[in-house]
Amino acid sequence: MIINGKEISEKRLAALKEEIKTSGLNPCLATVIVGEDPASQMYVRMKHKACEQVGIKSTGVVLPENSTTKEILAEVEKLNSDNLIHGILVQLPLPKHVDTEAVIEAVSPEKDVDGFHPYNTGRLFSGMPEFVPCTPGGIMTLLKEYKIETSGKKAVVVGRSVDVGRPMAALLINADATVTVCHSRTKNLEDEMKAADILISAIGKAKFVTAEMVKSGAVVIDVGINQDENKRLCGDVDFESVKDKVSAITPVPGGVGPMTIATLMENTLKSAKMHAKL
Numbered sequence: 001m002i003i004n005g006k007e008i009s010e011k012r013l014a015a016l017k018e019e020i021k022t023s024g025l026n027p028c029l030a031t032v033i034v035g036e037d038p039a040s041q042m043y044v045r046m047k048h049k050a051c052e053q054v055g056i057k058s059t060g061v062v063l064p065e066n067s068t069t070k071e072i073l074a075e076v077e078k079l080n081s082d083n084l085i086h087g088i089l090v091q092l093p094l095p096k097h098v099d100t101e102a103v104i105e106a107v108s109p110e111k112d113v114d115g116f117h118p119y120n121t122g123r124l125f126s127g128m129p130e131f132v133p134c135t136p137g138g139i140m141t142l143l144k145e146y147k148i149e150t151s152g153k154k155a156v157v158v159g160r161s162v163d164v165g166r167p168m169a170a171l172l173i174n175a176d177a178t179v180t181v182c183h184s185r186t187k188n189l190e191d192e193m194k195a196a197d198i199l200i201s202a203i204g205k206a207k208f209v210t211a212e213m214v215k216s217g218a219v220v221i222d223v224g225i226n227q228d229e230n231k232r233l234c235g236d237v238d239f240e241s242v243k244d245k246v247s248a249i250t251p252v253p254g255g256v257g258p259m260t261i262a263t264l265m266e267n268t269l270k271s272a273k274m275h276a277k278l
């Protein structure tokens with residue numbers, strides 16, 4: 001089975017549009033982008049377009065590549081204190097000279113729709129999630145939509161990044177899976193991967209995962225955003241070799257990516273609802 005993230009994200013966005021229309025709320029998302037990385041510019045454009053699609057207001061702060069950490073923090077502070085803004089996201093990666101952790105920590109936890117602030121990661125790891133990072137959150141939605149059982153399953157997450165691998169592991173633990181996190185220092189990576197009922201690949205290497213590395217009937221979720229030898233977008237998984245061996249697999253494009261954006265929209269509405277109660 002091919003897990004169609006594009007279709008599920010469209011369905012979720014349509015439901016969100018209806019909910020916002022009747023909610024009486026005026027959710028608003030602010031994006032911050034530093035520099036001119038074309039991929040980051042494209043993702044930010046996609047986020048503003050999704051806002052328009054569902055009826056969320058959006059506003060964008062664009063800062064030059066050579067902005068200092070202090071200048072970025074000042075912009076984030078302005079957004080924190082603007083009562084009309086419910087969600088703030090700083091597009092990552094930031095330029096190398098910027099203190100990314102300081103910027104992430106500067107976003108008010110109540111507006112942290114990316115779920116990257118230590119307050120929100122702490123809540124997630126304590127089993128009391130509030131804002132969940134959008135990519136792993138979107139993956140959990142896909143698993144639920146396709147009725148893929150997690151309880152008691154062996155899940156292997158390859159990658160330990162703060163934005164994907166770690167929160168993914170926490171979400172799977174919260175969903176009663178038995179979770180192994182693998183990374184660049186893991187011994188016998190292939191053996192670990194082959195033991196997985198659910199394999200989440202966030203490695204960042206084009207077509208790294210081949211059929212020999214996955215168990216028959218496993219569920220394979222591909223978080224990779226890479227380019228193949230012909231400069232075409234591809235995932236971490238060699239889709240053609242793996243798809244016939246597994247019970248379910250996400251394609252790239254059209255799998256996890258669209259769910260990242262749909263989850264961001266859901267988090268923004270959630271934030272607007274929380275602010276309305278304050």
Ligand SMILES: Nc1nc2c(c(=O)[nH]1)N[C@@H](CN(C=O)c1ccc(C(=O)N[C@@H](CCC(=O)O)C(=O)O)cc1)CN2
Binds near residue numbers: 091114225253254261
């Ligand atoms: N502040 C954040 N920065 C980044 C995040 C994030 O969640 N918050 N995630 C990624 C990039 N990202 C969103 O920002 C993102 C990546 C990919 C997609 C997507 O829909 N991809 C499509 C293909 C699009 C294409 O044609 O290239 C797909 O997979 O089908 C959406 C969002 C890093 N930074």
